[in-house]
Amino acid sequence: MTEGRQSEAKRRLAQTMKAAVLVISAMALLGGIVTGCAKNASAPGGATNPGGAPGTETASAAEPLGDYVIMAWQSIGMKCTSDNDKYFSFHTPGNDFFAQVIKRGDPPVLVTDGIKLTYEAPENHNEPSKTINFWNYAKITLKKDIAPNTGKTGMAAEKGDFSLDKAKKAWTAIGIPVSPYNDDGKVDAYPMFTVRATDTANGKLLAETKMSAPVSGELGCYICHGGTPNRDGVGLSDATARDILADHDKNVGTNLLAEAEAGRPQYCLDCHGANNVSAPGKPDVLSMSAALHGKHAQYMQNGSIETCGLCHPSSAKGQVYCERDVHRGFGMDCMNCHGTLPEHAASVLMKQKDLPAAQKSLERLKPYLPEGFTEAKPRENWINQPDCLSCHTKDHTKASTKTTSYNQWITEKSHLFRFEKADNGDMMCAACHGSPHAIYPASEALGYSEINYQPETYQGFAGPIGANGHCTVCHLSEPADKNYHHKNQDQVFLPPQFANDPK
């Protein structure tokens, strides 16, 4: 195909996608209304949720608790990998684990010494270098020799120790390399790691739990850039990667394809900055988020969860279903919290509005922004993210599905949900609520039946830990002050329906 015809085909494809996406969006909206009604009709406490969806209380599922409990979670809910480093790299492997260990009591105590905390991968998840080629190219892409099956920070894939973050009273294991496939090459986006606390004095096991290390290589780039995914809908094939580089070279005048074919694949973040890995990029070049979202928003303006799902691993037709939390169960999607794709793109572009490339991109997006939309608030990529309390208000009240958190971003990295702690004491939000996009209860569709392991084993149902009279997961008796960790902790938990789960 000539280049002209190829991009024409791409454009047509993008148009078809757009139409499809609009239909899906209408369906999602309906779904939202339907679930909203169902929710109002369900009994307080949700003890009789007929669908048996996650969140249903089945007291027998809880296991007897010992003297210690571990709350462990992955920091961002879904780690994405661009898994074909032979051509280029932007998301390198590395899952970040957090944990808090509690000695049960009146009051409970966060344990910061006298214990050792370890992680261990499931049996068939010990050798990521069998399935992803990051290590073959790290010397060129990251300019660093990294031993196979070891992360950028030296953590081993198979097992290792957490270290104490004193200020947070939390334990962290940063940069564990996890492959989106198991060692046999099967797609496995939610490997369950075991976390154990032992007494350093005598090696006695104090507590043990499981947490998922969500990871995905499900990138829909092939839908428009050609090629077929490597395995089962997941993985960036050589053909897709080549087309992406050829487009970049054609539009920008770079030489990325030839360089890759000569054995010198590029790290996109050397030029396009990204705050998640503190990559500064080049000062006069768009950030990765502004470049990717800004360029593509013109081809997929409106839409639904499926729009974001063209690149993020969130398509209901996919294998991974990344945004799978309680909010999806209430009929919400990415756009309730992040805005539509053009809005989302406009906000990061505004951060660099002095660059001609940003001005051009903003100009292209104008027709797709809602009527009356003047200017997006400049947003720093990976830092200015949705604030839970812009919908749930400062008192952690129930929210309306009509609210949005767009333009009401968290302003400091340290206050992102994943790093934030409760109003009093040192319990972190995610210890009781789970990872972002996997806020308990998360959907168990697609066979990920252990996704709510901790709340289910600790209190017998998947909801916020401590909900509906279960403060005794950590306290020995129900505390009188119900507003301690935050206000309204005793408001009733109502399980969502997950009527929009893929079948």
Ligand code: HEC
């Ligand atoms: C809905 C269709 C669609 C999807 C999905 C898609 N792209 Fe594109 N992409 C396009 C179109 C259309 C162009 C413009 C092609 C041209 O200019 O010839 C493009 C161009 C690009 C360019 C060149 C940008 C420039 O101007 O320098 C890059 C890089 C790129 N895409 C990367 C990606 C990556 C990475 C993914 C997956 C994460 C992806 N695309 C997914 C449609 C898509």
Ligand code: HEC
């Ligand atoms: C050598 C530096 C360099 C590298 C490496 C690089 N880019 Fe770019 N890219 C640019 C420049 C320069 C532009 C032009 C826009 C600008 O000035 O920011 C651009 C433009 C883009 C655009 C289009 C933005 C728009 O609004 O038109 C996308 C998308 C993009 N790059 C994605 C990527 C991806 C994905 C990779 C890795 C495969 C990559 N880039 C690697 C320098 C680079």
Ligand code: HEC
């Ligand atoms: C064309 C592919 C593509 C589409 C479509 C897309 N994204 Fe992204 N998104 C990416 C890539 C690639 C990154 C990683 C950028 C980086 O490395 O900084 C990213 C990063 C992000 C980030 C983190 C960086 C930031 O800006 O704060 C958020 C949030 C995000 N996307 C949300 C969304 C939402 C919401 C949608 C749908 C409205 C969406 N994306 C649609 C490709 C896409």
Ligand code: HEC
């Ligand atoms: C209920 C609100 C909500 C919904 C729905 C939602 N997000 Fe997010 N998103 C957040 C919050 C909050 C953060 C910041 C979390 C943190 O502290 O890391 C975030 C962060 C992100 C990030 C940056 C990585 C991270 O976790 O920090 C990406 C990428 C992203 N979201 C993509 C998406 C996509 C794609 C969808 C839909 C499939 C989606 N989000 C749906 C609230 C939401």
Ligand code: HEC
């Ligand atoms: C865009 C608005 C919005 C944002 C942002 C948002 N939520 Fe929600 N959330 C809702 C709505 C609407 C519901 C369903 C009604 C309800 O239960 O409040 C909900 C439900 C919940 C529930 C289930 C309550 C129950 O009884 O079933 C929890 C827990 C929750 N949200 C926590 C969070 C956390 C934690 C964050 C930040 C990571 C967050 N929400 C961000 C709107 C939002």
Ligand code: HEC
């Ligand atoms: C996951 C463990 C955990 C759960 C569940 C939990 N707490 Fe706590 N709580 C703690 C810890 C640990 C402390 C000690 C202060 C700190 O470090 O945060 C504490 C302290 C308190 C205190 C102050 C000390 C005291 O005992 O008077 C109150 C009050 C309290 N919690 C109320 C509650 C209520 C009400 C619930 C249920 C709605 C609850 N907590 C659920 C871990 C938990």
Ligand code: HEC
């Ligand atoms: C000790 C456990 C614990 C900690 C720590 C905790 N929460 Fe909660 N949270 C709960 C419980 C229990 C509820 C009440 C049940 C409910 O509302 O579904 C709740 C309710 C909420 C709700 C309201 C959900 C709804 O619509 O009903 C939001 C939003 C929320 N928490 C966010 C947070 C944020 C943000 C943090 C950190 C600043 C945090 N929580 C820390 C246990 C906790």
